[in-house]
Amino acid sequence: MNMIVRDILSRCCITLALAAGVNAFAQQAPMYDLLLHGGHVLDDKNHIDSVMDVAIKDGKIARVAAHIPSSEALKTVEVKGLYVTPGLIDIHVHVYAGTGERNSYAGDNSVPPDGFTFRVGVTAVVDAGCSGWRNFEDFKNRIIDRSKTRVFAMLNIVGAGMRGGKYEQNTADMDGEATAAMALKYPQTIVGIKTAHFEGPEWTPVEQAVIAGTKANIPVMVDFGVDHPATRPLYDLLTKKLRPGDIYTHMYSGLRHEQDPTTLGPSKAFIEGRKRGIYFDVGQGGGSFKWSLAVPMIKAGFIPGSISTDLHIGSMNGAMKDELNVADKIMAVNVPLKEVVAEMTSHPAHEIRHEELGNLSEGSIADVAVLRLENGNFGFTDMVNKRLDGKQKLICELTIKDGKVVYDLNGISADLWTAPPGPHAAEASRWTTFAPHTPEAQH
Numbered sequence: 001m002n003m004i005v006r007d008i009l010s011r012c013c014i015t016l017a018l019a020a021g022v023n024a025f026a027q028q029a030p031m032y033d034l035l036l037h038g039g040h041v042l043d044d045k046n047h048i049d050s051v052m053d054v055a056i057k058d059g060k061i062a063r064v065a066a067h068i069p070s071s072e073a074l075k076t077v078e079v080k081g082l083y084v085t086p087g088l089i090d091i092h093v094h095v096y097a098g099t100g101e102r103n104s105y106a107g108d109n110s111v112p113p114d115g116f117t118f119r120v121g122v123t124a125v126v127d128a129g130c131s132g133w134r135n136f137e138d139f140k141n142r143i144i145d146r147s148k149t150r151v152f153a154m155l156n157i158v159g160a161g162m163r164g165g166k167y168e169q170n171t172a173d174m175d176g177e178a179t180a181a182m183a184l185k186y187p188q189t190i191v192g193i194k195t196a197h198f199e200g201p202e203w204t205p206v207e208q209a210v211i212a213g214t215k216a217n218i219p220v221m222v223d224f225g226v227d228h229p230a231t232r233p234l235y236d237l238l239t240k241k242l243r244p245g246d247i248y249t250h251m252y253s254g255l256r257h258e259q260d261p262t263t264l265g266p267s268k269a270f271i272e273g274r275k276r277g278i279y280f281d282v283g284q285g286g287g288s289f290k291w292s293l294a295v296p297m298i299k300a301g302f303i304p305g306s307i308s309t310d311l312h313i314g315s316m317n318g319a320m321k322d323e324l325n326v327a328d329k330i331m332a333v334n335v336p337l338k339e340v341v342a343e344m345t346s347h348p349a350h351e352i353r354h355e356e357l358g359n360l361s362e363g364s365i366a367d368v369a370v371l372r373l374e375n376g377n378f379g380f381t382d383m384v385n386k387r388l389d390g391k392q393k394l395i396c397e398l399t400i401k402d403g404k405v406v407y408d409l410n411g412i413s414a415d416l417w418t419a420p421p422g423p424h425a426a427e428a429s430r431w432t433t434f435a436p437h438t439p440e441a442q443h
């Protein structure tokens, strides 16, 4: 409904209620569960870059408007001076933890998602190929179905998944048909096909991944492995082998001729690939982001399509740290906050074809991040432990998933301990996962 029409209608209703001498209006339950009041909304998909209120009801975005009265919501959270964005989407993580397998991304190299997501505004992640068609269902049962974070997966083209050399170099276990069949069995969860870490000179993993991606109608994400410029040049990957809509991750690694040696800007392969519609993703990880590439390439205009972490045990405490730290790095090379937020919201949602996420459209899933932009002196490191200094850093104050608070750094959604219970305290479970326990439920 048009916002003006709705305003007129709601005013009419009030007038009618008053005219009828009915005091029912004051008794009525507020129409929204949660109101984020006074924040600066950055919603790339809806071209919003201004101070707006955001109302949430039943886990969905109900309304975004310049002024929504607090009386219309069960709970109002004051977010003046903060940025309100769609929940962040990190399309390159490794979260198939808990199998007990050593030195394996289907095991000890992975991390449990909930420990790394909400605290930095991330509400959805994509596991980039830890499992293949043979072990995806174990991954789903073990992690995806039990996590509070929204976890999607890209299937590794290797049937056994990302479990180390003897598995990942086995071209006999790269079966595009079997991979596509598993992807088609779980179309809501499997959002892509991943090929990674291949050391051989052949195109087999890329070709089989494209077969799977085509059959299941989902994108392929490529970690191009060991450089073989003679037999499988990057130029051919990006202009011939991949399809528009496929994703090249580790874009600033410099390991496979991403950079033009003369201009230091993007290589011809990158320029032609982007023209064709290939998406370029950061995927910093442990060894895939160098300032000597990122700075000149970004200055030449080759900014990321999507900002992702490549989160795993080797990157979580290294230069990468977390999604917001990677975003800070891109901002430190003078990419505006608004663009950086788009690279973590609408862009990745589009790349994985889950457009119900990554925006604050009315009716969309109410995954929201509330971020503070801090000014000061900060340092940001890369894979070779070189530092770039910056003046801005993003901090996550509040994360909302499915309309409920799941993370609140400074308790801005909580009442002071000395305050009496608010009028809607009994309904707190409608807007927060931190609802007070009833005496029976306490333990």
Ligand SMILES: [Zn+2]
Residues within 6 Å of the ligand: 092, 093, 094, 128, 285, 310
């Ligand atoms: Zn990775």
